[in-house]
Amino acid sequence: xxxxxxxxLGNVLAFANLxxxxxxxVSVAREPNELEGASKIILPGVGAFDHAIxxxxxxxxxxxxxxxxxxxxxxxxxVCVGMQMFARSSDEGALQGxxxxxxxxxxxxxxxxxxxxxxxxxxxxxTPALRQPLFGELTNNRFYFLHSYFFECDQAEDIAATCSxxxxxxxxxxxxxxxxxxxxxxxSHRSGIELLRAFADLQHAPA
Amino acid sequence: xxxxxxIPCLLVRNGGLVKTVRFGESKYVGDPINAVKIFNEKETDxxxxxxIDATAKGLEPNIKLIGHLAIECRMPLCYGGxxxxxxxxxxxxGLGVEKVAISSAAIExxxxxxxxxxxxxxxxxxxxLDVKRGRKGTAYELWTxxxxxxARPDPFEFAREAERRGAGEIVVNAIDDDxxxxxxxxxxxxxxxxxxxxxxxxxGGAGSLTDIGAxxxxxxVVGAAAGSLFVxxxxxxxxxxxxxxxxxxxxxxxxxxxx
Numbered sequence: 319x320x321x322x323x324x325x326x327l328g329n330v331l332a333f334a335n336l337x338x339x340x341x342x343x344v345s346v347a348r349e350p351n352e353l354e355g356a357s358k359i360i361l362p363g364v365g366a367f368d369h370a371i372x373x374x375x376x377x378x379x380x381x382x383x384x385x386x387x388x389x390x391x392x393x394x395x396x397v398c399v400g401m402q403m404f405a406r407s408s409d410e411g412a413l414q415g416x417x418x419x420x421x422x423x424x425x426x427x428x429x430x431x432x433x434x435x436x437x438x439x440x441x442x443x444x445t446p447a448l449r450q451p452l453f454g455e456l457t458n459n460r461f462y463f464l465h466s467y468f469f470e471c472d473q474a475e476d477i478a479a480t481c482s483x484x485x486x487x488x489x490x491x492x493x494x495x496x497x498x499x500x501x502x503x504x505x506s507h508r509s510g511i512e513l514l515r516a517f518a519d520l521q522h523a524p525a
Numbered sequence: 526x527x528x529x530x531x532i533p534c535l536l537v538r539n540g541g542l543v544k545t546v547r548f549g550e551s552k553y554v555g556d557p558i559n560a561v562k563i564f565n566e567k568e569t570d571x572x573x574x575x576x577i578d579a580t581a582k583g584l585e586p587n588i589k590l591i592g593h594l595a596i597e598c599r600m601p602l603c604y605g606g607x608x609x610x611x612x613x614x615x616x617x618x619g620l621g622v623e624k625v626a627i628s629s630a631a632i633e634x635x636x637x638x639x640x641x642x643x644x645x646x647x648x649x650x651x652x653x654l655d656v657k658r659g660r661k662g663t664a665y666e667l668w669t670x671x672x673x674x675x676a677r678p679d680p681f682e683f684a685r686e687a688e689r690r691g692a693g694e695i696v697v698n699a700i701d702d703d704x705x706x707x708x709x710x711x712x713x714x715x716x717x718x719x720x721x722x723x724x725x726x727x728x729g730g731a732g733s734l735t736d737i738g739a740x741x742x743x744x745x746v747v748g749a750a751a752g753s754l755f756v757x758x759x760x761x762x763x764x765x766x767x768x769x770x771x772x773x774x775x776x777x778x779x780x781x782x783x784x
Contacts, residue, residue, distance in 0.1 A: 435746075437647060437723070437724070440528055440748075
């Protein structure tokens, strides 16, 4: 069962619809007990970092989510701001992040020599690192991006894929069974569907 | 490489899909949800949906329709029409709409741009400028309320102000070219593209894929939006939803990737 965390941000129903169309069991959690049966978790998100953290805290689901992800090892996929929340902090806000993957979220414009229009908006190519299960079966590597901030990993081995927009930045992160993508697979047509299917097909083997 | 975006723009009136000419008479062309399903199959880059009655008649955004569109849409969605408050914008983003478009409300109260950007992030705030050629000497004018009210600011100065206040994209809607299918106003597109540093999308005038190619040639990475081109076919303007194939798109965007 794929469970999508509905804390009031992000396109919960777009994920749910997509999985239903793939005949994969899916549920939506709005309360802590609704997370319990999850074999996989999706943490969506749009908008500003602090707003997202605040909404997640207010949902009362955070303690259960942290237990399932960090102690039980249920695979989780964070999308956009859902992924950025994995960091310990963000240039975009003052609140602390979840701190699940060492790193911080930085503004693209804070990088020296960065001269591209922001936000980074549209379809761009993604280059996966070696042996990244979410990117194994893609017919093309093009995904939809809409952001001005990116996840700067402390450790290079946590980078699951990079994207080039004036600079090369981490557009996907992974540490054991914690996965995150900056782009929007739920809005990326075929490549997005393939990635979401690969996440659903992951063997539940906590590392 | 980041690619230019080719974007159908759907107009909604009374819950139905319509198409206008120069912001005037509208023709019913079908059901919006059905159109979204067809654009899903065609792997469209992005979609803009504008409720043209909402602002003009002072109506609230149609939350039910917007929610339905967001769920069906497998591509990014930008919604505009009737958004006048931060609460409305937050609600619509919460439904899973990637971008909210504001126009007359932003021109009347530019501070609204910043208030929305602070809460939902700049990347989700689109300012739509309805631009018309001036009658007496002035090059371009800004209009609101379906081109029935002239606004004071200069379009280029206002675009810069919107950017400064936190807009993430400017959509230039060329009133004179709406539904004309005679090509984009490339001079206007270039001037706006050089004025701002945020992404720009041009709407109004596209009558063929060649017109889209010309816009990409002129501006590079740009949004090329069109209404009529993607909903009508042939001299009698029969309703037929269409969109370039992936090969056609590769050819169209090629000049931008070479830059």
